[in-house]
Amino acid sequence: MSIKNMTKEKNWAGQKLVSTDYMLFEAPREKHFMTGSEVTKEAIKRCTVDASVSYPITPQSEAAHLIGELWAEGYVGMYFRGENEFGVMSEVAGCAMAGARTVTTTSGPGTLRAMENFPMWSGTRIPVQLILMARGINSPLTIQPDNLEVTFMLETGCMIWYAENVQELFDMTIAGFTVAEMPDVHVPIVTVVDGFFVSHTRESVMLPADDIALHPYNPYAAPLPPIDSEMPPGRFLRDPFVMKSNYISYATHASWQWEVRSAVDRSIPYARHYLNGLAHVTGDEDAEIVFVACGTASHQAKEANRELTKLGIKSKVVKLRTIRPFPHAELLEATKSATHIFVPEFNIVGWLDKEVTQSLYGKSEAKIVGRPRVAGGMSMPVEAILHEVLEHVNEEKGA
Amino acid sequence: MANLGPAYYAPYPVATYDGLLTPPEGKALLLTDIVDEEVAMREVARVMLTSENATIFPGPQVLYAWSDEAKKKATLIKEMSEVLNAKMIPMYDYRPKYPKIDPEVEINPNHPNLTIWHNDIKAAIFIGVHCHYANVALKIVRSETDCYTVGMCALSGHEDAMATIRDQHAEDLARFIEIAKEVKQELGK
Numbered sequence: 001m002s003i004k005n006m007t008k009e010k011n012w013a014g015q016k017l018v019s020t021d022y023m024l025f026e027a028p029r030e031k032h033f034m035t036g037s038e039v040t041k042e043a044i045k046r047c048t049v050d051a052s053v054s055y056p057i058t059p060q061s062e063a064a065h066l067i068g069e070l071w072a073e074g075y076v077g078m079y080f081r082g083e084n085e086f087g088v089m090s091e092v093a094g095c096a097m098a099g100a101r102t103v104t105t106t107s108g109p110g111t112l113r114a115m116e117n118f119p120m121w122s123g124t125r126i127p128v129q130l131i132l133m134a135r136g137i138n139s140p141l142t143i144q145p146d147n148l149e150v151t152f153m154l155e156t157g158c159m160i161w162y163a164e165n166v167q168e169l170f171d172m173t174i175a176g177f178t179v180a181e182m183p184d185v186h187v188p189i190v191t192v193v194d195g196f197f198v199s200h201t202r203e204s205v206m207l208p209a210d211d212i213a214l215h216p217y218n219p220y221a222a223p224l225p226p227i228d229s230e231m232p233p234g235r236f237l238r239d240p241f242v243m244k245s246n247y248i249s250y251a252t253h254a255s256w257q258w259e260v261r262s263a264v265d266r267s268i269p270y271a272r273h274y275l276n277g278l279a280h281v282t283g284d285e286d287a288e289i290v291f292v293a294c295g296t297a298s299h300q301a302k303e304a305n306r307e308l309t310k311l312g313i314k315s316k317v318v319k320l321r322t323i324r325p326f327p328h329a330e331l332l333e334a335t336k337s338a339t340h341i342f343v344p345e346f347n348i349v350g351w352l353d354k355e356v357t358q359s360l361y362g363k364s365e366a367k368i369v370g371r372p373r374v375a376g377g378m379s380m381p382v383e384a385i386l387h388e389v390l391e392h393v394n395e396e397k398g399a
Numbered sequence: 400m401a402n403l404g405p406a407y408y409a410p411y412p413v414a415t416y417d418g419l420l421t422p423p424e425g426k427a428l429l430l431t432d433i434v435d436e437e438v439a440m441r442e443v444a445r446v447m448l449t450s451e452n453a454t455i456f457p458g459p460q461v462l463y464a465w466s467d468e469a470k471k472k473a474t475l476i477k478e479m480s481e482v483l484n485a486k487m488i489p490m491y492d493y494r495p496k497y498p499k500i501d502p503e504v505e506i507n508p509n510h511p512n513l514t515i516w517h518n519d520i521k522a523a524i525f526i527g528v529h530c531h532y533a534n535v536a537l538k539i540v541r542s543e544t545d546c547y548t549v550g551m552c553a554l555s556g557h558e559d560a561m562a563t564i565r566d567q568h569a570e571d572l573a574r575f576i577e578i579a580k581e582v583k584q585e586l587g588k
Contacts, residue, residue, distance in 0.1 A: 125531050183530060184421045184555035221554060223530035225459070252509045255410035255538040259531065262415040262558075269420065 006216065011048045013075045015213035020178040024171060024274060027208035034205050036198040039166045040105070040131055041066035043173035048213045050077040050100035053091045055084060057110040058143045059195035060133040064105045085110040089117035089130075096126035099219030099226060101177060103128065107195055108135035111149045121188040122157030122260045125224050127180035127217070128188045130158075131173065134295075134346075135195040136376055144377020145196045147295065150323070151351035157260040158188040159267055160324040161275070162294040166203040168321075169193050175274035177214065183221045185267045187260060192323075194296040194346060223263075264325050271322055278327035281334050283316030284309075289389055290338040290366070292331065292356050294320045297344045297380060304385035313393070320352075328359050338366040340392050344385055348375045367392070402430060403561060405545060410538035414558035421556040427564045428556060436564055436571075437578065443524070443549050443562050444483065444579035448588045450522035450547060453485040456506050458528030460553070462491055469527075471569040475576065476526060482579045484588065485524070488514060493532050508532040512543035522547040525560065526567075533557055551575075 005012040018027070023046060034042070040063040044052070052071070054064035071079030077100070082088030085106055095102040106114065111132060121128060132153070136146035153160060161176060163169040172191050180189040193199060219226070271278055283305045291301035298319035308315045318334040320327055335341055341364075343353040353370030360368065369392055372384040406413050414420075422428040427439030447453040461472045480487050490506045500507045502517035508528070515523070523546055525533050533550060537559035540548055549564075550557030551572075556565035567575075 249510045251539045255535045258412040259534045262412040265415045266420050
């Protein structure tokens with residue numbers, strides 16, 4: 001296998017090159033039964049990925065390992081293990097700066113160990129994809145599901161998408177490369193799933209054939225030339241004194257950061273197209289009780305919606321599929337009828353509750369309830385959600 | 400709001416704050432309006448022909464002969480400057496300059512306002528500048544100056560310019576030059 005084997009019709013692995021629209025919306029699909037880790041392999045297999053760097057940490061280790069198998073099978077151009085997550089994310093940046101379509105995976109403490117790299121990624125406008133299989137980061141140490149780590153990622157300048165299940169993880173991974181590589185976007189994409197609940201759970205998933213793959217990344221359509229050590233941002237990385245504002249105005253640093261945020265905003269029309277909307281709404285259209293959630297919490301909220309329907313109580317679920325960019329317009333539209341908005345989350349801090357509250361401030365009369373919150377590996381039983389709803393809508397009698 | 404600068408004391412992304420993004424394929428952006436490409440070309444020509452010290456800032460993608468397309472564009476941009484009665488000041492690379500740039504002969508994305516202030520430029524076309532550096536510079540220019548900026552872009556355009564035309568390849572530049580000639584005649588310039 002060699003990049004020299006690439007033709008206009010086929011990639012180096014002999015897969016026929018197709019558009020993202022064809023891959024996501026037109027190619028015939030067959031049903032499979034897979035875990036999130038396995039479906040990550042299947043998505044990467046269809047993306048003509050140049051490079052991947054890995055480091056083991058539960059629960060993403062299997063996904064990283066399976067991408068390594070893709071390298072052995074001739075589908076991924078380069079694969080190696082970093083010395084730790086900080087090294088991995090730095091090496092990923094190097095691959096992407098050299099013009100490679102690059103992917104990596106991590107979880108929990110690995111995310112935090114690599115933290116300095118994420119704003120560097122966005123600041124260097126590299127369109128890498130991080131598949132983040134969220135787990136707890138707290139002490140006492142847990143390897144269990146908990147998405148507290150996402151709150152640390154929110155202001156890194158990366159796009160953040162959140163998949164509910166195995167199917168969404170497959171489709172988002174493919175769409176993620178495409179949107180991230182748009183010339184006017186060209187920032188990293190972090191595709192999040194809840195660890196174990198998605199990474200280790202086997203579900204039905206519809207996949208296109210594996211003899212097709214996305215066209216390769218075109219680094220010549222990047223918003224920066226290949227980075228060298230003389231030119232910013234390479235120069236910033238090489239020479240700390242240039243980072244001081246003796247030679248580059250403070251306004252440049254400010255403009256640069258705003259430009260990264262603008263780039264995330266520019267992803268909105270592309271994400272709306274490839275994700276079929278930034279938010280998905282299910283349930284009763286005119287419901288006064290609205291759940292706003294992402295990931296596995298939205299699955300549990302849909303279960304609560306079904307139980308409330310049995311009780312004769314109308315409700316609906318607004319599943320946010322992108323967190324950065326935050327779907328302000330979609331959220332406002334979907335909560336117009338709300339008197340109570342519940343934000344169930346798998347973390348103790350309620351980062352999504354804060355996002356929702358901030359987004360709707362001054363625009364919605366609804367009472368926003370940032371509960372239930374579970375963490376550290378706890379499951380979120382439907383009863384916990386129902387309890388919160390009945391406590392609030394039936395204040396006299398309680399749940 | 401997204402309008403002619405100076406906008407604020409800091410280089411806010413005034414366009415995206417207003418919900419303005421790069422124009423869709425086949426369209427252009429004039430301040431807050433998405434318009435047909437030809438409408439934008441006529442307006443750009445008019446502004447360049449009627450503003451003091453109108454200048455074209457060609458970037459590395461058209462200053463160096465790295466492809467046949469770049470060579471064609473370079474020739475066309477020279478013709479464009481003659482038709483628009485515009486000066487040319489190159490942004491020949493993006494490196495910070497020590498101890499400072501010479502604003503008479505160059506523009507740099509790290510402090511583009513210095514060149515615009517020094518030459519009292521009231522309208523400018525950025526062309527052949529890599530998108531990220533163009534966007535960084537355009538935000539600063541909008542913040543610090545009253546220069547009407549135009550982003551003529553080979554890719555998706557620049558919402559931080561007052562006018563942006565996207566997907567501009569050699570044949571599109573040739574079309575713009577013909578439109579500019581018509582506008583010039585109409586204006587009697």
